[in-house]
Amino acid sequence: MGGESRYEAYEADLWERLARLLPSAVAGENFRDCRATGSQEAGLWILIxxxxxxxxxxxxxxxxxxxVLAEQWGERLARHDEIVSCEQDSDVEPSIRLLPDESSSPVDPGRLGITDSNLTGLLVVPWLECLRxxxxxxxxxxxxxxxxxxxxxxxxxxxxHTAPDVEPEVFDGSDLHSAFELLLTCT
Structure with missing residues (x-):
């Protein structure tokens, strides 16, 4: 991997897995080409x-x-409704979900038991939940x-959310991957 970060390796693997979902080899190749040429936004559009x-x-x-990929590349707002409308695979047991919009209203950190002073004056938007x-x-x-x-x-x-008295882990805006990685590690 020669100097490739964990995030870059994860993203490369993710793009490959997503390309394999596409209905034709041409669509998959077009999607891969977008990442190779630095056109991730266009790739997300093709994928969705x-x-x-x-x-x-x-x-x-x-x-x-x-x-999360759309968030990383600044496309989440533009692509969110489309991502939500993608067909659900009913053969796979749910493990993680996008919280429904009605559960994702911005709230003051204190209402969620978050006391980190870096978040004072900011608003928290619940986004993804591990169901396990x-x-x-x-x-x-x-x-x-x-x-x-x-x-x-x-x-x-x-x-x-089941332990509101435990202070959450806080990640800088540039460290989305580490936050998502923590979400995926059930204890």
Missing amino acids: RQLIEHRVPISDRTRAEIE CGRVLDRVHVMEPWGDLRYLADYYTVRR
Whole structure:
């Protein structure tokens, strides 16, 4: 791997797994080419279009991985509704899920028992949940003066909604992969 970070290795593996979901070799190759040329945003568009148009069933974990990939490349807002609308693979037991929009309203960190001073004045948006252990991955945003959340998250937290007295792990906005990795490790 010669100098490749864990995240880069994970992302390369993820793109390969996602390419294999696509209904044709040409679509898979076009998707891979987007990553190779630094056009990840276009690749996400190709992936999601193909999944929807061909009604390719995906697991909840794959849906979460696509959502995290879209967040990593600044495409989550543009692609979220499409990702949610992808066909559900009913043969796979749910393990991780995107929280429904009605459960993802921004809240003050204190309402979730989060006391980290770095998050004071910010808003927490519950995002992904591990159904086995109760961990939740949240996006943490600044509220813009005009009333919308800042486009990109400033932090991510991983907390157990089943143990609100335990302080969550806080990750810098550039460390999304580590937060997602922690969400996926059930104890």
